[in-house]
């Protein structure tokens with residue numbers, strides 16, 4: 001699949017879309033900060049370079065643009081690229097459609113790999129979608145994020161059950177303490 005735009009034109013188009021997507025991240029950060037949560041940004045040592053890293057909660061938050069990450073777009077297990085359809089918040093351009101579908105599919109696959117690595121290392125992954133941050137939804141979305149943070153924190157700090165140590169239990173003492181019968 002060849003791109004009809006020159007690399008320079010493509011770069012320009014993509015960077016324009018990308019820079020628009022920085023705003024949702026900011027909304028999430030601001031909400032968390034206002035509510036007393038502290039975090040680190042774009043930590044390179046954490047797989048997938050999450051937008052927000054909260055070590056205390058062992059949680060990585062990804063704020064995903066609906067277009068780039070194909071929100072509600074089913075791409076896995078579908079034989080033909082042409083059978084992949086738009087969703088309410090991810091409208092794939094008709095022009096050069098295969099290029100975009102491929103791009104979104106690869107992004108989704110990379111996302112899943114990153115989430116899996118984090119999960120395997122005991123991290124909670126929270127994905128916040130751009131469309132969940134519109135003014136009428138942001139509060140509800142962020143309250144759900146807060147709940148997930150706190151529930152995971154609780155689970156991490158749950159006291160571990162102490163294993164019963166059989167070796168220290170004086171099972172035979174009672175009998176042995178009796179004086180010999182003869």
Ligand SMILES: [Zn+2]
Nearest residue numbers: 066071089131
């Ligand atoms: Zn969306």
